[in-house]
Amino acid sequence: MFYRQHIAWGLLIVGCLQFTAVVSGQCLVQDTEQEAGEIDDSIDTEARALEITQELAARQLTIENIQSDLGxxxxxxxxxxxxxxxxxxxxxxxxxxxxxxxxxxxxxxxxxxxxxxxxxxxxxxxxxxxxxxxxxxxxxxxxxxxxxxxxxxFNYEDLRYLEAAEIYGNWKLRVVRENLLAQSGRELLNTAGELSLFYERVIEGVELQPAASREDLLAVIYGKSQIDLTLARSVARTPYTAFEGTENPYINQTRCSNVRNSQGQTVRQCFTVQVENPRYRLSQREAKQFALVRHTRQISRSIAMLEGIKNSSTKLSNSEKQQIEVQIAELVTESEQLVQASRRLF
The missing domain is CATH 1.25.40 (Serine Threonine Protein Phosphatase 5, Tetratricopeptide repeat)
Structure with missing residues (x-):
């Protein structure tokens, strides 16, 4: 019994040693393969760097030769x-x-x-x-x-002009939404206002061209609606006290009182003071309301134009008309919400 136990322990030890040797061998192979891969990557990187350097040098030499020979x-x-x-x-x-x-x-x-x-x-x-x-x-x-x-x-009726106008408008809209130029709040509003006027000029210019297709204006009209929404949102969020009223902020009032003069007599003395004009705050509220109405009216105009094109067009597919309907519904909903929110902020 004792002899068999020793034989068993011996076999177990030998087995463990053999397993360790196999594992160590596998690790050694893996390490070697990894090192070889890193060396290959390094060689490839150096070869690519050399190739790039040679390519740039050749191109630069070509440039210098042309400059020397032709100017x-x-x-x-x-x-x-x-x-x-x-x-x-x-x-x-x-x-x-x-x-x-x-x-x-x-x-x-x-x-x-x-x-x-x-x-x-x-x-x-x-x-x-x-x-x-x-x-x-x-x-x-x-x-x-x-x-x-x-x-x-390109002229207004040329699609290449309209494409350029859309690209420009999309960029300016992104500038306003992401404030890419780190502008102040007033500067952003000025940029947005200029973009709205830009879209308006493009629309008017295209509509004056007899050969122009109204369907080509869809992207421009929708772009204008988006910048007008941005302006309307800004107005709705702004407290009315930030708007400049049409009345003077202060008015002069004459105030009098009875005082004794140096002879001990009672005399009436009057003086002028500046006091806050109660009509000024009312004019500030009216200024905010006017600004919001101006922008929402522009949105309504865009909605009407989109509806007119959708209803009269024979070129648009059903899916395109459905997309316009979705855009119109979104514009109507948001403009109504802006008006309601603005009333709560007055």
């Missing part, structure tokens, strides 16, 4: 600069991408004019890459230029 503003440089900028985009180096797209834009404007078709795709690339770098002020300037160039190239 720094030769039109052939535009394509090379754009290709180099796109190469930097692949590397996620947006600063250099912007740098070379800017070079391409400058040469294009010199050679083809300030309002040429050729610069539109370059401006689009600059907007995208500045946006990736969150350089919002630069994006805003480029959006202004993008719309301005398109407005000089």
């Amino acid at each position: 720094v503003y030769d039109q052939s440089l535009v394509e090379i600069y754009n290709d180099l900028a796109n190469f930097y985009v692949e590397l996620e180096d947006y600063d250099n991408a912007v740098r070379y797209h800017s070079e391409a834009l400058q040469i294009t404007r010199i050679n083809t004019g300030l309002y040429s078709h050729e610069q539109i795709p370059i401006l689009d690339s600059l907007i995208q890459n500045n946006g990736r770098g969150e350089r919002w002020e630069e994006v805003d300037n480029l959006q202004e230029l993008y719309y301005f160039v398109n407005s000089r190239l």
Whole structure:
């Protein structure tokens, strides 16, 4: 019995040693494979870095040769600069991408004019890459230029003009909603008000064109309704005391009292004082109400235009008409809620 127990313990120990050896061997193999993988990754990274360096050097040499042979503003440089900028985009180096797209834009404007078709795709690339770098002020300037160039190239009835107007409007609406330019409250309201007027000018301009299709205005009309809602919300949230009334804040009043003079006689003495004008607060309430009515009236006008297009159009599909109905219902509901909320805040 004692002999069999020792044999069993011996076999158990041998088995454990064999298992440990197998596990250790597997770990050693795994460690070796991991180290080999890391070495391969390192080699691949170094090879890629070398490839990129050589590629950039070759492109830079091409640029220098063209500049030397044909001049720094030769039109052939535009394509090379754009290709180099796109190469930097692949590397996620947006600063250099912007740098070379800017070079391409400058040469294009010199050679083809300030309002040429050729610069539109370059401006689009600059907007995208500045946006990736969150350089919002630069994006805003480029959006202004993008719309301005398109407005000089295309007429109101041209769909390319309307597309540019929609892009510009969507950007400005985002600026207001996200405050991308770190504007004050008053500055944001000014930006929103200017955008509403911009949409109004676009709508009026398109409606005056005999060949223009009213269906093409749907996105612009809806965009205007959204910025007018933003303005109406701001007015509804603002206390009436923040509005400038039409009456004077203070009025003069004459007050008199009986006093004794130096001879001991009672005399009546009068003087003028400034007191708060009770009509001023009333005019402040009226100013807020007028501002809210102005914006909700614009929303109602947009609703009427959307309904008119939906009901008279033979081009829109049923699904498109249903989408317009949804938009109208949302606009009606929200404008009514704003009016009710504003009354509670007066």
